Every structure is written in structure tokens, then in C-alpha cells.
Amino acid sequence: MIPTARCLAAKQSGFIKRSTEELARLTRIAWNTEGLRTPTKPYHLLDFEDEATIVGCKTMADRAVGGFSTSSLDYVPAEPSTNTPAHARFHGSISTKLPKDWRVQRTGYAAFRNKDRGLWLFGRLFWDIDPYSYLALRVKSDGRRYTVNIQTDSIDQTDIHQHRLYTRHHRVNNKSTHSDGTAEADVLYPHGVPSALSDVPPPSTVITTSTSGPEGWETILLPFNDFVRTNHGMVIEPQTSLLRQRVKSIGIGLTDRVEGPYDLRIHRIWATNGMSEDEIDEERLICGPNALPVDEGVSTGWSANRGTDKDDQELNVERKKPEGKRKGLQGLRSEWDERRN
Numbered sequence: 342m343i344p345t346a347r348c349l350a351a352k353q354s355g356f357i358k359r360s361t362e363e364l365a366r367l368t369r370i371a372w373n374t375e376g377l378r379t380p381t382k383p384y385h386l387l388d389f390e391d392e393a394t395i396v397g398c399k400t401m402a403d404r405a406v407g408g409f410s411t412s413s414l415d416y417v418p419a420e421p422s423t424n425t426p427a428h429a430r431f432h433g434s435i436s437t438k439l440p441k442d443w444r445v446q447r448t449g450y451a452a453f454r455n456k457d458r459g460l461w462l463f464g465r466l467f468w469d470i471d472p473y474s475y476l477a478l479r480v481k482s483d484g485r486r487y488t489v490n491i492q493t494d495s496i497d498q499t500d501i502h503q504h505r506l507y508t509r510h511h512r513v514n515n516k517s518t519h520s521d522g523t524a525e526a527d528v529l530y531p532h533g534v535p536s537a538l539s540d541v542p543p544p545s546t547v548i549t550t551s552t553s554g555p556e557g558w559e560t561i562l563l564p565f566n567d568f569v570r571t572n573h574g575m576v577i578e579p580q581t582s583l584l585r586q587r588v589k590s591i592g593i594g595l596t597d598r599v600e601g602p603y604d605l606r607i608h609r610i611w612a613t614n615g616m617s618e619d620e621i622d623e624e625r626l627i628c629g630p631n632a633l634p635v636d637e638g639v640s641t642g643w644s645a646n647r648g649t650d651k652d653d654q655e656l657n658v659e660r661k662k663p664e665g666k667r668k669g670l671q672g673l674r675s676e677w678d679e680r681r682n
Contacts, residue, residue, distance in 0.1 A: 379472065379614055380472045380473065380614060381614070381617060382617065382619075383477070383611045383612065383613045383617065383620060384468075384470065384473060384611055384612040384613070385609065385610075385611045386468055386470075386591055386610050386611055386612060387455060387591060387607075387609065387610040387611075388609050388610075388611075389416070389427065389428050389429035389607055389608060389609060390419070390426055390427040390428070390608070390609070392416045392427075394429075394455075395414055395415070395416050395429050397455055397456050397458075398414055398429075398453050398454065398455050398456065398592075399453065399454065399455075399456050400412040400413060400414050400431075400451070400452070400453045401451065401452045401453065401454075401594075402433065402450065402451040402452075403436075403448040403449060403450050403451070406440070406442075406445050406448070407440030407441075407442050407445055407448075408436065408438070408439075408440060408445070408448035408449070408450075409436035409438050409440075409448070410433065410434060410435050410436050410448065410449060410450060410451050411433035411434050411451070412431075412433045412451035412452065412453065413430075413431070413432055413433050414429055414430070414431050414453045415429065415430045415432070416429060416430075417429070417430050417606070424626055424627055425627075426608050426627060428481075428606050428607055428608040429606070429607045429608075430604065430605075430606055431453055431593060431603075431604075431605045431606075431607060432602070432603060432604045432605070433451050433602070433603060434600075434601065434602050434603070435449050435450070435451060435595060435597075435598070435599060435600055435601060435602075435603060436448065436449065436600055437449040437598050437600055449596070449597075449598035449599075449600070450594060450595065450596045450598070451594065451595050451603070452490065452592055452593065452594030452595065453592050453593060453594075454490060454492070454590045454591065454592025454593075455590050455591060455592065456590075457589070457590075458589070465494075467494060467586070467587040467588055467589060468588040468591075468612075469585070469586050469587070469588075470565065470585045470586075470588055470612040471585040471586050472614075473565070473585075473612035473613055473614055474564060474565060474566075474613075474614050474615075475562040475563060475564055475565065475612070475613050475614065475615070476489065476491070476504075476562070476563045476565060476591075476610070476611075476612060477560060477561070477562050477563075477609075477610070477611050477612070477613045477620075478506065478560070478561050478563070478607065478609075478610050479558060479559070479560045479607070479608040479609050479627070480506070480508065480558070480559060480561070480605060480606060480607050480608070481557065481558050481559070481605070481606035481608075482506070482508040482510070482511075482559070482605055482606075483603060483604045483605065484508065484510045484511060484512045485512060485595060485597055485599065485603050485605075486505065486511070486512065486540075486595070486596075486597040486599075487505075487506040487593050487594065487595050487605060488503050488504070488505055488506060488538070488593065488594050488595070488596060489503065489504045489505075489506050489563060489568075489591070489592075489593055490502070490503055490590075490591070490592045490593065490594055491503075491568060491583060491588060491590070491591055492588070492589045492590045492591075493583065493584040493585075493587050493588050493589055494584065494587035494588075494589055495581075495584055497572065499572055499573065500570055500571070500572050500577065501570075501571055501572070502568035502569065502570055502571070502583045503537070503538065503568060503569050503571050504537045504538070504563045504567060504568045504569065505537060505538050505539070505542070506561065506563075506593060507542040507561060508559050508561065509559055511540075511542075535569045535576060536567070537563075537567045537568060537569050538569055538576075557628060558606075558608065558627050558628055560616075560624060562613070562615075562616075565583050565585060566582075566583075568583050570583075574596060591610055593605065593607070608627075
């Protein structure tokens with residue numbers, strides 16, 4: 342990440358501010374007795390409308406081991422005329438060229454994640470996402486096979502829980518091999534490719550998407566229960582659940598080993614239990630009149646006026662649609678199957 346004047350002007354929160362913000366959040370939860378019921382509001386984790394969030398992130402690439410891939414994370418200001426929010430641009434180039442060091446046998450990766458969140462009054466600061474079911478991301482993707490990475494304060498600090506970041510125009514991977522002819526999937530997934538990391542998303546994994554075009558903004562919800570425990574890119578057995586009470590970092594990586602440029606825009610990453618009315622309204626504002634409707638099962642219906650007979654009839658009609666005709670990311674699975682075949 343190349344620092345700019347704007348980037349240098351933005352600063353991470355200090356100890357006092359971190360402590361004040363966390364105490365205010367916990368006080369609000371206690372005052373509203375949110376701990377006694379399912380949270381109905383989103384919990385923003387990385388909001389890239391704030392330039393300081395980008396300052397609080399770090400980029401990584403295989404250059405650390407002598408490779409030639411590049412990785413940058415830049416701040417992009419908002420464009421009110423097109424309803425484009427301020428966001429982060431994760432971009433660079435992937436190269437699978439090997440360095441002269443014979444010990445390096447695999448290159449071609451780039452990633453970013455937030456830095457250590459620091460200390461507050463009661464020790465090290467973590468995200469507690471235990472009350473939430475989904476990780477939501479609003480992105481504008483170039484279609485490459487990105488992976489969402491979550492690191493927790495687990496016993497093995499190198500463990501990472503991963504999930505494929507599926508988008509509406511997600512590209513199906515061509516099978517890649519190592520220098521010895523071994524299929525890469527056989528090396529990384531000796532017990533078979535987990536559904537959360539496969540090329541074609543299962544209906545239970547990808548929940549919703551809204552977009553203003555083939556390359557517009559999309560919102561994807563990934564169930565925390567579907568994240569797969571890995572270590573250095575390899576699936577680890579036995580699998581363990583994500584330690585949601587002590588999340589250290591969240592980031593996105595690109596390990597498809599396809600040479601060439603990449604460009605991913607990220608507006609926000611948050612924890613949620615479904616798309617609330619406020620979130621859906623924001624979707625419509627950003628995505629515009631061409632936004633796809635939210636898929637079934639995602640709208641929470643928490644508002645008081647939800648659940649009328651008319652709403653139920655419309656939802657039932659939507660559910661009766663053939664899967665190939667259903668709008669949203671779930672309805673595009675047949676298209677991915679055709680691409681893969």
C-alpha cells in the first residue's frame with residue numbers, strides 16, 4: 342500500500358478513543374438488553390467509507406518470499422452523482438514466476454487484512470461476533486476467485502478460517518497443477534474440496550446479492566458456520582468451529598494463481614443476522630433501480646409492519662419460481678454449472 346497525503350492524514354484510533362468507543366458499544370447493548378435477544382442491527386467491522394480503516398489495514402503478497410506479485414489497498418472517494426460510496430480498492434497483479442531461491446516452490450498470491458486492533462481498558466481488543474450468523478460484504482468484483490479470511494485468537498495463531506467470496510459473475514477456475522504434475526486441489530484439499538471453497542456455491546452458502554449491472558455493487562452474506570479452518574492454504578483436520586468471541590482480523594486474499602491484474606472494490610464488511618429494512622434501503626440507494634431483489638430467507642422481517650398478507654403472498658410467489666428463473670445469486674448456480682462443464 343503506497344501512502345498518500347490523504348492516507349497519512351488519516352490516523353488509527355488511539356487507546357483512549359478505542360476504549361471509549363468499545364465502552365459505548367457495550368453500554369448500548371446492556372441498556373437496550375440486546376444481549377437477551379437476537380441483534381437486529383448490523384455490526385460494522387470494516388467500514389471503508391472511513392479512510393482511517395484503510396490506514397488500519399496491511400497488504401501482503403508473495404514478494405515477501407521473493408515472488409513478483411503486487412498488492413495495494415487505496416482509498417477511493419465517494420461520487421454522489423452516481424451514488425457510489427467511498428470505498429477501498431484492492432488491486433495489483435498476480436505472477437506465478439518463481440524466484441531463484443530453490444526453497445520457494447509456489448507463488449502467486451496477494452491479500453490484505455486489518456492490523457492488530459490494539460489494547461483497550463480490559464486488555465487486547467477483539468471483535469465479538471457470536472450473536473451473529475452471517476458475514477456480509479458489499480463489493481464490486483472483477484470476477485476473480487477471492488477468498489475471505491478470518492483469524493481468531495485460537496491456540497494455533499497461524500490458523501485461518503476461509504470462505505470463497507462468490508459474486509454474480511464469479512469465474513470458474515481452470516484446474517491448475519504444480520510443477521510435478523500434481524493437481525493443486527489434491528494438495529490443498531486431500532479430503533475433497535469443501536463446499537465453502539468450491540467453484541460453484543451451494544444454495545446454503547451464498548445467500549443474497551444486489552447489483553446495478555454485470556460489474557456493479559453486490560452484497561454477499563456468508564454463514565459463519567460454513568467457514569473452513571485452514572493453515573497455510575491447506576484444509577486442516579479435524580475441523581473446529583470459528584471462535585466468534587475473539588476475532589482478530591478479517592481480510593480478503595487472491596490465490597487463484599492466474600497471472601494478470603486484479604481489481605476488487607470493497608465498501609463495507611459487517612456481521613449481521615439478515616438484511617434489515619435499513620440495510621435493504623441502503624442497497625437500493627447504492628445499486629439503483631436495476632438492483633436485484635433480495636433472495637428469500639434473508640429479509641429479517643424485524644420491522645413492525647412486516648408480515649402482511651400481501652407480503653406473504655409475494656414471498657410465496659417468489660419461492661414457487663423455478664430455481665433457474667429466480668433472481669439473485671442462488672438463481673445463477675445453473676449458469677456456473679454450465680461454465681464449469
